[in-house]
Structures are given as C-alpha cells and as structure tokens.
Amino acid sequence: QVQLVESGGGLVQAGGSLSLSCSASGNIFSFNRMGWYRQAPGKQREWVATITRSGSTNYADSVKGRFTISRDSAKNTVNLQMNSLKPGDTAVYYCNAHLPGALYDSWGQGTQVTVAS
Numbered sequence: 001q002v003q004l005v006e007s008g009g010g011l012v013q014a015g016g017s018l019s020l021s022c023s024a025s026g027n028i029f030s031f032n033r034m035g036w037y038r039q040a041p042g043k044q045r046e047w048v049a050t051i052t053r054s055g056s057t058n059y060a061d062s063v064k065g066r067f068t069i070s071r072d073s074a075k076n077t078v079n080l081q082m083n084s085l086k087p088g089d090t091a092v093y094y095c096n097a098h099l100p101g102a103l104y105d106s107w108g109q110g111t112q113v114t115v116a117s
Contacts, residue, residue, distance in 0.1 A: 036093055037096055
C-alpha cells in the first residue's frame with residue numbers, strides 16, 4: 001500500500017506564495033501519475049494539477065500560470081509551488097498517486113491552505 005504525506009500548508013496573504021510537498025512511500029517514479037486536488041468548505045473536491053511518469057504536466061484553468069507542479073528526485077517528493085495566491089485558493093490540498101496495477105488511487109491526509117484577503 002502506498003502512503004502519501006502532504007506538508008507546507010499554512011496561512012498566507014493574497015498575492016503571496018506557498019510551497020506544498022508530497023512525500024511518498026517508495027519511489028515517486030514508479031507511479032503512472034501524481035497530482036494535487038483541493039477541497040474548499042461546501043465545495044466538491046477539485047483537480048488542480050498532475051504530473052505523469054514521463055514528466056508531462058497539466059493544470060486546471062483556475063491555477064494556470066500561478067501554480068507549478070514538479071518532482072524532486074533527491075527528496076522523492078512531488079511539489080506544488082503556488083504563487084499569486086487568491087482567497088479562492090483556500091482549501092485543503094490533497095496529494096494523489098496511481099501505481100500501475102493498483103486497484104485504487106492513493107491519497108494523502110491533506111494540508112490546509114488559507115489565503116487571507
């Protein structure tokens with residue numbers, strides 16, 4: 001079973017930046033894809049960004065140009081650099097991964113990001 005742990009959440013003013021990190025058990029390059037989702041109070045969980053095994057990235061329209069997903073092989077982490085944060089970015093952010101052959105995706109416990117106006 002894969003275990004994912006998010007870190008880096010906190011409180012930031014609008015326009016500020018925050019960097020999230022997802023640590024995974026095993027090698028992150030063994031996954032078909034890894035990504036970030038978020039869920040704000042009263043809203044459905046929303047896809048934010050994905051990075052594939054080959055390194056290709058995709059972003060939700062709401063975060064394009066502001067967020068960057070990346071991998072750090074030395075630390076075995078997947079990161080989400082968030083710039084120009086808006087109050088609408090306030091949510092619990094979750095790390096997601098899919099291992100080839102696994103029946104279910106893996107999820108972290110989430111980390112809270114709060115953006116003050």
